[in-house]
Amino acid sequence: MSGFTDRVDLALADRILKVAVERTAGTAEAKRAVAVDSFPDFEAARDRAAAIKDHVVAHLGAYLEQFEAKAIAAGAKVHWASTADEACRIVIDICKAAGAKSVARSKSMLGEEIGLPHALAEAGIVRVETDLAEHIIQLADERPSHIIWPAMHKTREQVSALFKAKHRSPHEEETIAAMAESARRELRTQMLGADVGISGANFLIADTGAVCTVTNEGNAELSLVPPRVHIVTAGIEKIVPSMPHAIHMLRMLARSATGAALTQYTTFYTGPKRADDRDGPEEMHIVLVDNGRTKMREEGLAEMLRCIRCGACMNHCVVFRQIGGHAYGGTYPGPMGAVLTPVFDGLKQSRELASACTLNGKCQEVCPVRIPLPTLLRGWREKSWREGLEPTSMRWGLGIWAWVARRPALYRFGTGVAVRVMQILGTKGWIGSMPLAGGWTRYRDMPKPAPQTFMNQYKKGRRT
Incomplete structure (x- = not known):
């Protein structure tokens, strides 16, 4: 099969797929809410x-x-x-x-x-x-x-x-x-x-x-x-x-x-x-x-063995609801698949699955056996980093970001400039395209940020 990024591109470009997935997952989400309330x-x-x-x-x-x-x-x-x-x-x-x-x-x-x-x-x-x-x-x-x-x-x-x-x-x-x-x-x-x-x-x-x-x-x-x-x-x-x-x-x-x-x-x-x-x-x-x-039990993934294959995690997953199941590439899609696929196919071949997760925690919130899926996904991210599986561009990019983040004045200056640029690029509250953000804006607009950074707004609030 093609790589994860290619599969995601195909899925996001398929409008019929989005309709089909939303019909079923949306219905399942609503029915579960009623069943749990009762x-x-x-x-x-x-x-x-x-x-x-x-x-x-x-x-x-x-x-x-x-x-x-x-x-x-x-x-x-x-x-x-x-x-x-x-x-x-x-x-x-x-x-x-x-x-x-x-x-x-x-x-x-x-x-x-x-x-x-x-x-x-x-x-x-x-x-x-x-x-x-x-x-x-x-x-x-x-x-x-x-x-x-x-x-x-x-x-x-x-x-x-x-x-x-x-x-x-x-x-x-x-x-x-x-x-x-x-x-x-x-x-x-x-x-x-x-x-x-x-x-x-x-x-x-x-x-x-x-x-x-x-x-x-x-x-x-x-x-x-x-x-x-x-x-x-x-x-x-x-x-x-x-x-x-x-x-x-x-x-x-x-x-x-x-x-x-x-x-x-x-x-x-x-x-x-x-x-x-x-x-x-x-x-x-x-x-x-x-x-x-047995290997999962011995290597820190024992909590994943709780899984009863209900599918609730994927029905509520914002990523799955956008790209469907085939984009994950393995037998199991969604959050549980992002944890399990590296076990079956190897982390080198499937490390991108954990990185695609937003870590919003909705999957753990609805799991009937309380599997800490975001924690397990972070574990795969950390292992991928330790084993040097992340691409050079990612390692360099995070290195530069860390260097800037350790220098508060420079960080505040950079975020201030970024906010002003994004304000210029935005139209009617949304940004349709932006340099270095094509992976996002190719299929959906980005929300236009507030006129000032959070830190500037916080300081202004304290003064008043």
Whole structure:
């Protein structure tokens, strides 16, 4: 993919993208506000959610062992994967052993993280994305742009055109219901005919060995129960101690993600089909994936392992709302993606993500598990500086600024001149263009500053 700056330029120039992102993120923000206002003691619930996750991360090994023992006792087979490649290899081997020609996949960001769609394609296994938004981006041959709404970058009009071009029996009426029915006709037979069902896991219950999935469409249930084999890929941080803990986290997840009290479909799977069960898979495999999570715990990013993948941070992020998810370049966009992408792709390749953040703190304010995202992003900035990854122009520029800032008289003179110049460049309260500020003014105007610097106004106020 192109560099971050190029991706941002493309995103900012795409007016349709801004409309699509704002439609969904704006609605999510409003719905969350209503849901939180109607939740008694929401702040106390956030504290408890953070404490649950911190406790699990601190005792991760013990809970993983407990989960493994309970899952095996229920008839599931548990596999361990240290890396993304190892996780994909395990999944492909299970599919081949089952003689699978096609798989039905319920939406899973962990699957995207480890590159499972590409691994299935390389193995010659047909992949059917059963989540409606994932179906849309599979047809468009694109990556998810949001962890809850993978196709949020597309407008209704674009989806309609895509369905008419790709579906065997597309809709005729230009309505949401007609488009949904077109997707249902396209997917239903493929879901029921799949040899293997693959899902992620929102939570893993340590004391029962159960796997919890959360969807809004019921596609997980239809994708995972009929096939002969159910494969779960889950990050090791998804563990919670017991069902009461899972229920508490579910209450936080739904309200933060979609503004609902509870997601429409919340299902717990415990092992494969038993003798007296009417339906269910003959085999259940659970692939527990590390892929840098242990390293995160050991290297100062343990708080990021609290994340329950609700998407609230990106819905409220002023940067994400301007550029969308694809500009971030990694599996996870938004503030949480800016923290996680350097873990998976390396800081050298993704250092610009942390620098793009305004550090306004809105993401931390809405996070249901109180992840200090601005602090973690500052940590990446500091590491990038220590390791000499910042460009020479940045290092020289900050060096000059620091030299001037240590000389108050010179600093006041410079800021005074800058204010006067900006006053001249401004028109009707805004600056449309300015030397050395093209990165800002190319896509939006800059507010015209006050006639005097803050220090001059402060001194004048003290005299009066």
